Amino acid sequence: MRSIGCACLVLSCLVAYSSPALLAPIQPAGRAVGTAPASNFALELKGVIRQIPIGDIEKLVQAYLLNDPEFQAVIRAVNSLPAYRFIRQLANQPEVRQLQQWLSQQLILSGGSLKIFDYLELEIKVFNKYPFWSQLVNGIQGFETEFAQVYPVELIRSLLEPSATQTSPLLSELWRRLVALRPVYERVLASAQGKAITNELQRLGVNINGVDAIIRYQFGWTNATWTTPSNNYDYYY
Numbered sequence: 024m025r026s027i028g029c030a031c032l033v034l035s036c037l038v039a040y041s042s043p044a045l046l047a048p049i050q051p052a053g054r055a056v057g058t059a060p061a062s063n064f065a066l067e068l069k070g071v072i073r074q075i076p077i078g079d080i081e082k083l084v085q086a087y088l089l090n091d092p093e094f095q096a097v098i099r100a101v102n103s104l105p106a107y108r109f110i111r112q113l114a115n116q117p118e119v120r121q122l123q124q125w126l127s128q129q130l131i132l133s134g135g136s137l138k139i140f141d142y143l144e145l146e147i148k149v150f151n152k153y154p155f156w157s158q159l160v161n162g163i164q165g166f167e168t169e170f171a172q173v174y175p176v177e178l179i180r181s182l183l184e185p186s187a188t189q190t191s192p193l194l195s196e197l198w199r200r201l202v203a204l205r206p207v208y209e210r211v212l213a214s215a216q217g218k219a220i221t222n223e224l225q226r227l228g229v230n231i232n233g234v235d236a237i238i239r240y241q242f243g244w245t246n247a248t249w250t251t252p253s254n255n256y257d258y259y260y
């Protein structure tokens with residue numbers, strides 16, 4: 024669920040839609056000699072991504088996708104042409120393309136590539152693993168509740184945001200660049216396409232304010248958590 028769950032991973036979206044033409048040329052091996060030592064940015068970022076419990080998320084999505092009509096309707100909306108165009112629009116913003124390009128270059132310079140994001144792709148099997156799964160689903164709200172319990176939004180932020188324990192210069196630069204994307208997010212959401220898709224998701228029962236709060240917190244666009252009485256995420260605790 025790109026816009027809800029793996030929202031979390033707008034990052035992964037950005038990468039999934041990146042065009043090969045944006046990829047930086049690979050540096051000849053000789054170039055590294057005599058320059059600054061290779062950073063371990065690729066390993067650092069991989070370490071962050073691997074904190075996302077993708078197996079648990081896959082099981083949750085599978086149970087809902089196979090058994091829950093409300094969730095199925097949301098997935099159809101997420102896969103609709105307007106939603107696809109919306110995500111393309113987001114991915115094509117100049118600031119987003121610049122971030123992709125920077126990310127790709129830094130990963131290549133540290134011996135990695137954008138492939139480290141492949142880990143976030145969900146592979147959903149078409150049969151229930153356990154028959155009782157069909158009894159456990161509880162509408163889109165049930166999914167949101169369970170997703171909030173599984174996805175470690177605070178941990179991921181703490182691993183990216185500079186702090187006493189997060190001192191990596193390149194992770195800090197990535198964080199700075201993510202924080203700087205806020206105006207892009209707001210611009211695209213306010214567009215006609217953005218309004219159409221968010222209205223449709225809301226109509227289908229998605230807690231748009233809650234999803235928005237999580238996205239904003241994840242990328243440092245707000246420091247407010249979603250535990251305030253004004254939203255529905257208090258069940259998180």
Ligand SMILES: *[C@@H]1O[C@H](CO)[C@@H](O)[C@H](O)[C@H]1NC(C)=O
Pocket residue numbers: 243244245246
């Ligand atoms: C969140 O808090 C940090 C540290 O105090 C601050 O640097 C940053 O500007 C704040 N972000 C927002 C969106 O208020």
